[in-house]
Amino acid sequence: MVTLLEVKDVYSGYGKIEVLHGVSIHIAPREIVCIIGPNGSGKSTLLKTIVGLIKPKKGSIRFFGSEISGKDPEEKVRMGISYIPQGRNIFPTLTVMENLEMGGTPLGDPSRIEMAIREIFERYPILNKRKKMKAGSLSGGEKQVLALARASMIKPKLILLDEPSLGLAPKVIDEMYRQINSINQEGATFLIVEQNARKALRLAHRAYVLDLGLNRLEDTGEGLLNNEEVKHLYLGR
Amino acid sequence: MTFLLQSIFNGLLAGCIYALFAMGLTLIYGVLNFVNFAHGELIMWGAYFLYLFMESPLGLPLPIALIPALCLTILLGLSMDRFAFKPLRQANRLTLLITALGLSFFLRNGAQLFWGAELRTYGFEIKRGWKIFNISITTNQIAIILTTLVCIAVVYLLLHRSRIGKSMRAVSDNLELARVAGINTRRTIRFAWIMSSSLACIGGILLALDTNLQPGMGMINLVKAFAAILLGGVGNIWGALLGGIVIGFAENLGVLIISTGYKDAIAFGIMVLLLLLKPPILYGSQD
Ligand SMILES: Nc1ncnc2c1ncn2[C@@H]1O[C@H](COP(=O)(O)OP(=O)(O)OP(=O)(O)O)[C@@H](O)[C@H]1O
Numbered sequence: 001m002v003t004l005l006e007v008k009d010v011y012s013g014y015g016k017i018e019v020l021h022g023v024s025i026h027i028a029p030r031e032i033v034c035i036i037g038p039n040g041s042g043k044s045t046l047l048k049t050i051v052g053l054i055k056p057k058k059g060s061i062r063f064f065g066s067e068i069s070g071k072d073p074e075e076k077v078r079m080g081i082s083y084i085p086q087g088r089n090i091f092p093t094l095t096v097m098e099n100l101e102m103g104g105t106p107l108g109d110p111s112r113i114e115m116a117i118r119e120i121f122e123r124y125p126i127l128n129k130r131k132k133m134k135a136g137s138l139s140g141g142e143k144q145v146l147a148l149a150r151a152s153m154i155k156p157k158l159i160l161l162d163e164p165s166l167g168l169a170p171k172v173i174d175e176m177y178r179q180i181n182s183i184n185q186e187g188a189t190f191l192i193v194e195q196n197a198r199k200a201l202r203l204a205h206r207a208y209v210l211d212l213g214l215n216r217l218e219d220t221g222e223g224l225l226n227n228e229e230v231k232h233l234y235l236g237r
Numbered sequence: 238m239t240f241l242l243q244s245i246f247n248g249l250l251a252g253c254i255y256a257l258f259a260m261g262l263t264l265i266y267g268v269l270n271f272v273n274f275a276h277g278e279l280i281m282w283g284a285y286f287l288y289l290f291m292e293s294p295l296g297l298p299l300p301i302a303l304i305p306a307l308c309l310t311i312l313l314g315l316s317m318d319r320f321a322f323k324p325l326r327q328a329n330r331l332t333l334l335i336t337a338l339g340l341s342f343f344l345r346n347g348a349q350l351f352w353g354a355e356l357r358t359y360g361f362e363i364k365r366g367w368k369i370f371n372i373s374i375t376t377n378q379i380a381i382i383l384t385t386l387v388c389i390a391v392v393y394l395l396l397h398r399s400r401i402g403k404s405m406r407a408v409s410d411n412l413e414l415a416r417v418a419g420i421n422t423r424r425t426i427r428f429a430w431i432m433s434s435s436l437a438c439i440g441g442i443l444l445a446l447d448t449n450l451q452p453g454m455g456m457i458n459l460v461k462a463f464a465a466i467l468l469g470g471v472g473n474i475w476g477a478l479l480g481g482i483v484i485g486f487a488e489n490l491g492v493l494i495i496s497t498g499y500k501d502a503i504a505f506g507i508m509v510l511l512l513l514l515k516p517p518i519l520y521g522s523q524d
């Protein structure tokens with residue numbers, strides 16, 4: 001099997017605090033992989049380690065077979081890895097248009113950025129309507145769309161998405177997942193972290209359960225959805 | 238009545254200068270999240286650099302002397318970051334504060350050693366100027382107001398029209414997000430230092446034109462810039478601009494009520510009050 005991303009036995013954390021104690025995951029091209037787990041289990045830390053905001057203490061991270069664990073986020077974006085953090089995932093005092101421009105930074109040439117923005121506006125007309133507005137004044141759902149759009153500017157191969165449904169109404173979440181699905185159909189691979197996992201598991205091809213900084217379970221999305229232990233511990237029933 | 242008008246005009250004048258100081262201070266706060274208490278020394282050295290090129294043996298005219306003065310101030314600002322603050326990027330705020338205060342002390346004493354403690358001027362004779370509505374306005378003062386307006390326009394254009402300026406606002410908003418968006422944050426931070434130092438240099442020169450040169454000129458005025466950024470919401474550049482002008486007015490109108498001797502105490506009072514109260518309205522701009 002071809003792997004797009006392979007995280008192998010990664011130890012990582014903040015300063016002296018170790019959060020991940022040897023986590024391994026792998027993702028094939030065009031997959032949607034979901035990570036679920038309780039509060040503080042290290043899900044966000046795993047994404048930050050993959051994107052390079054924190055460097056792992058041990059272990060390897062391979063992207064298309066080449067080692068990337070020592071690289072900075074700036075380099076990883078250029079390789080086609082986009083990351084959407086949990087919560088503060090837009091530039092609130094910049095306009096919608098400027099947010100997209102910032103997302104297009106790795107494209108370099110202004111005309112390429114402009115073209116990418118035009119494509120984004122075709123896809124998300126709401127952003128076109130709001131292009132001159134401060135991003136901070138958008139509604140919760142619109143902010144999430146903008147975050148996704150900003151990350152899509154570079155046509156990434158892999159999108160790391162941390163809790164996209166956080167604080168959104170159920171209808172807005174459904175729309176969000178439709179968008180994720182359609183971006184995936186066009187060839188992007190997703191690694192999604194979710195706490196309220198039902199909707200994400202339904203969409204995901206495969207999923208991992210992370211607990212206390214360790215791999216706990218791994219299965220298809222369907223499989224975990226029907227797993228009694230998962231149902232009991234993580235799906236709130 | 239004339240006295241009131243004169244005070245308002247003086248307030249505007251002081252406000253312009255404070256606004257330039259405060260904008261420079263808040264730019265660095267935005268990208269690096271700390272108040273550079275050595276900013277006052279960039280102001281002071283900026284003013285003295287111009288003096289250096291205008292005095293004998295060089296004796297250059299002001300517009301030409303301005304260029305090397307600006308370059309040297311920028312170099313000083315960039316070196317401050319490179320040698321004092323950059324090694325401390327991961328350090329806590331207290332360490333940064335102490336470093337900035339130490340640097341301020343060092344640079345102030347350096348200037349004193351070099352130029353002595355006495356007051357100096359650029360040596361322009363004070364022209365009589367005009368009387369408008371009975372208030373006296375000198376050419377220097379007109380120059381101060383016009384220069385400030387030009388600076389504000391340039392800052393606006395840089396921040397809202399240029400790619401690097403927009404990146405700088407993005408870094409101020411969220412450094413981590415800027416990094417993962419692929420923005421070169423190191424270059425952006427250098428650019429912030431260049432802008433901040435330039436504003437300090439120009440503001441310092443304007444202040445020296447309005448009053449005089451003296452090694453302590455930066456430190457006294459930093460308090461005012463600090464009060465201005467508290468007033469305008471820390472990190473918010475247009476808030477800093479407004480805050481600076483408000484402080485200028487408050488000082489010059491305040492002396493109508495209390496004695497002139499307390500002029501400098503007014504900005505200090507406002508600062509202490511704001512630090513104690515922290516009204517959320519004044520802090521609301523940063524998401
Ligand atoms: N910047 C930080 N500095 C120090 N410790 C941190 C930092 N961020 C997170 N932690 C700690 O690391 C552990 C894992 O946090 P992490 O954010 O990865 O969990 P999570 O699985 O994403 O949780 P949640 O579901 O709440 O988002 C927690 O104990 C947390 O307190």
Ligand SMILES: [Mg+2]
Binds near residue numbers: 043
């Ligand atoms: Mg998290």
